[in-house]
Amino acid sequence: xxxxxxxxxxxxxxxxxxxxxxxxxxxxxxxxxxxxxxxxxxxxxxxxxxxxxxxxxxxxxxxxxxxxxxxxxxxxxxxxxxxxxxxxxxxxxxxxxxxxxxxxxxxxxxxxxxxxxxxxxxxxxxxxxxxxxxxxxxxxxxxxxxxxxxxxxxxxxxxxxxxxxxxxxxxxxxxxxxxxxxxxxxxxxxxxxxxxxxxxxxxxxxxxxxxxxxxxxxxxxxxxxxxxxxxxxxxxxxxxxxxxxxxxxxxxxxxxxxxxxxxxxxxxxxxxxxxxxxxxxxxxxxxxxxxxxxxxxxxxxxxxxxxxxxxxxxxxxxxxxxxxxxxxxxxxxxxxxxxxxxxxxxxxxxxxxxxxxxxxxxxxxxxxxxxxxxxxxxxxxxxxxxxxxxxxxxxxxxxxxxxxxxxxxxxxxxxxxxxxxxxxxxxxxxxxxxxxxxxxxxxxxxxxxxxxxxxxxxxxxxxxxxxxxxxxxxxxxx
Amino acid sequence: xxxxxxxxxxxxxxxxxxxxxxxxxxxxxxxxxxxxxxxxxxxxxxxxxxxxxxxxxxxxxxxxxxxxxxxxxxxxxxxxxxxxxxxxxxxxxxxxxxxxxxxxxxxx
Numbered sequence: 001x002x003x004x005x006x007x008x009x010x011x012x013x014x015x016x017x018x019x020x021x022x023x024x025x026x027x028x029x030x031x032x033x034x035x036x037x038x039x040x041x042x043x044x045x046x047x048x049x050x051x052x053x054x055x056x057x058x059x060x061x062x063x064x065x066x067x068x069x070x071x072x073x074x075x076x077x078x079x080x081x082x083x084x085x086x087x088x089x090x091x092x093x094x095x096x097x098x099x100x101x102x103x104x105x106x107x108x109x110x111x112x113x114x115x116x117x118x119x120x121x122x123x124x125x126x127x128x129x130x131x132x133x134x135x136x137x138x139x140x141x142x143x144x145x146x147x148x149x150x151x152x153x154x155x156x157x158x159x160x161x162x163x164x165x166x167x168x169x170x171x172x173x174x175x176x177x178x179x180x181x182x183x184x185x186x187x188x189x190x191x192x193x194x195x196x197x198x199x200x201x202x203x204x205x206x207x208x209x210x211x212x213x214x215x216x217x218x219x220x221x222x223x224x225x226x227x228x229x230x231x232x233x234x235x236x237x238x239x240x241x242x243x244x245x246x247x248x249x250x251x252x253x254x255x256x257x258x259x260x261x262x263x264x265x266x267x268x269x270x271x272x273x274x275x276x277x278x279x280x281x282x283x284x285x286x287x288x289x290x291x292x293x294x295x296x297x298x299x300x301x302x303x304x305x306x307x308x309x310x311x312x313x314x315x316x317x318x319x320x321x322x323x324x325x326x327x328x329x330x331x332x333x334x335x336x337x338x339x340x341x342x343x344x345x346x347x348x349x350x351x352x353x354x355x356x357x358x359x360x361x362x363x364x365x366x367x368x369x370x371x372x373x374x375x376x377x378x379x380x381x382x383x384x385x386x387x388x389x390x391x392x393x394x395x396x397x398x399x400x401x402x403x404x405x406x407x408x409x410x411x412x413x414x415x416x417x418x419x420x421x422x423x424x425x426x427x428x429x430x431x432x433x434x435x436x437x438x439x440x441x442x443x444x445x446x447x448x449x450x451x452x453x454x455x456x457x458x459x460x461x462x463x464x465x466x467x468x469x470x471x472x473x474x475x476x477x478x
Numbered sequence: 479x480x481x482x483x484x485x486x487x488x489x490x491x492x493x494x495x496x497x498x499x500x501x502x503x504x505x506x507x508x509x510x511x512x513x514x515x516x517x518x519x520x521x522x523x524x525x526x527x528x529x530x531x532x533x534x535x536x537x538x539x540x541x542x543x544x545x546x547x548x549x550x551x552x553x554x555x556x557x558x559x560x561x562x563x564x565x566x567x568x569x570x571x572x573x574x575x576x577x578x579x580x581x582x583x584x585x586x
Contacts, residue, residue: 023571030578 011060011067014049014075015115021045022108029101036090039443042104043086046079046111059121063183066121069472070324074118074251077328078244082111084335084447085240088342091441092236095347096144103143107240110136114248123172123182123260126252130168130216133248134161137241141233153232160225164215171208174201175260187260195263206264209256210271216249217305220278227290230298235345238294239338242301243331250327253312254320254476269313273405276313279306280412287419291354293341296419297334300378303416304330307409310393314400320476321469322392328465329389329458333377336451340371343444346437357423359432367438368427370452375420377455380413385458392466529581540569 009016022045025038032038053075056067086107093099113133120126138161142154176182178201179190196202211222218226230238257268283303290296308330311323344351344367351357361368377386390413397406458465507514547554547562576582 023568026575027571030575 008060014052018049018112026105035099038101038104039090046083064122070476071119073472075115077247078114081243085236087443087447088236106136117248118251140237149232153229157229164212167208168212171205174205184260191263219275219305220282223302227295227298231294235342239335247327276306276309284412284415310397314396319396322396324469326389329385332451332454337374339447357426358430360427379417379420383459385455388462
């Protein structure tokens with residue numbers, strides 16, 4: 001084997017492996033009748049990819065692709081959300097009557113796209129990964145074909161997503177026109193050398209990037225699609241979508257804004273501060289008015305994008321590490337909350353309205369206790385992981401001199417307590433109105449166990465995770 | 479620029495004011511190369527056409543990629559050969575999938 005295979009292809013080993021697993025799932029779907037086997041293969045694939053992550057290092061394909069600690073940390077987040085969402089899926093899809101094998105194939109392809117995004121060191125690679133991820137997720141959002149709401153969700157997501165992609169492409173082409181390169185490192189060094197910071201075209205390109213990525217992370221005012229799509233999509237996909245693509249969006253924000261446009265930090269941080277405040281305010285305040293729990297969690301995920309943006313705005317290694325830390329914690333607590341929603345979906349019962357949760361502590365005490373933990377964690381109450389995530393984020397923002405912004409964020413967290421704890425109040429202080437059944441799904445129960453444990457363990461012993469995130473970004477941007 | 483704009487809009491306006499208007503049925507019908515129109519212009523096509531179109535695009539693009547690769551084959555060598563084989567294998571997976579899903583059958 002020539003040298004080139006070893007040096008180039010080994011760097012993209014995780015992505016290649018996952019793509020091979022995705023294709024294998026698509027092909028095996030043609031011969032295997034029992035779809036839970038495909039779920040098992042997907043999880044085995046994720047495990048193999050996780051193992052292969054430790055063997056990748058360095059650049060590949062003419063510096064278009066990089067495997068560094070930053071990318072690997074994000075890939076870990078994607079794999080966690082993939083495995084958890086697959087665990088939820090099998091039973092849920094049977095209940096909805098859409099248990100097709102393509103579902104798992106598309107999920108794996110979406111994850112490949114996210115991994116490419118996290119490892120992109122060229123704007124073209126960013127776009128490539130973004131499209132692979134988005135197109136797969138558009139289809140997944142409309143997977144319940146007989147449901148009008150699901151189709152509506154897919155169509156809305158596709159239309160607005162295609163629009164955001166166009167913004168991203170325009171930004172890339174403007175950047176290329178100014179600097180003559182699409183390489184992220186190349187753009188950064190060109191801008192530093194020539195001092196183009198006040199160039200209006202470059203400012204326009206920055207705005208276009210913020211719009212495109214703001215859409216992917218569902219930050220206000222680019223959040224319009226989120227509640228409808230989250231409500232209409234199959235619940236495991238909502239769980240996957242609220243974590244994976246969002247984290248992927250943050251990964252490319254880190255690469256493009258922090259590295260390539262590092263010399264424009266004043267311009268984009270001003271924009272992001274506005275986005276962050278609007279997201280926290282609108283997300284938390286609108287969530288109060290929701291009666292559907294999936295919509296409520298959609299608005300809450302908008303608000304969480306606002307919190308995580310604080311880490312980007314801080315523009316420091318500390319801020320970046322706390323943002324990564326927060327996204328991983330968010331993956332556990334948000335998918336945990338969606339797992340509870342999924343597990344209550346049975347043949348006769350949807351259990352998506354808040355009033356369905358009345359008296360859950362009497363009928364299913366353990367499930368109610370876990371939901372309590374996830375709600376506390378999303379609010380940010382110790383000793384859960386959500387508190388730790390917010391703590392590091394806010395510390396980083398204060399160290400960077402954004403004390404007033406942190407005060408706003410803390411106030412907004414206080415508002416969020418109202419609607420998160422309302423769920424807890426329904427579960428614990430009301431009499432059960434309906435008899436809810438738990439779906440007999442070992443996968444979903446295992447996912448509940450994993451997320452519940454993770455939220456508590458990270459909440460009690462937080463040092464390991466934040467140290468991991470700090471170690472991951474040592475070689476970032478080099 | 480203002481003059482150019484005014485001239486464009488102005489001549490349209492003048493034309494609209496002075497031209498004769500004598501509409502009758504044949505004139506208002508949509509033009510279909512001289513034939514009298516049959517049925518509504520907005521027909522719903524069967525979804526099969528779209529599947530065929532998509533399959534065509536996929537394999538058409540494959541053929542287009544093969545040409546530049548074949549032309550420069552002696553310069554880019556083994557690396558590109560392996561890449562192209564991988565590309566074709568990926569397409570083959572899609573082909574088998576489409577075959578098994580009966581995408582090539584017109585009558586069901």
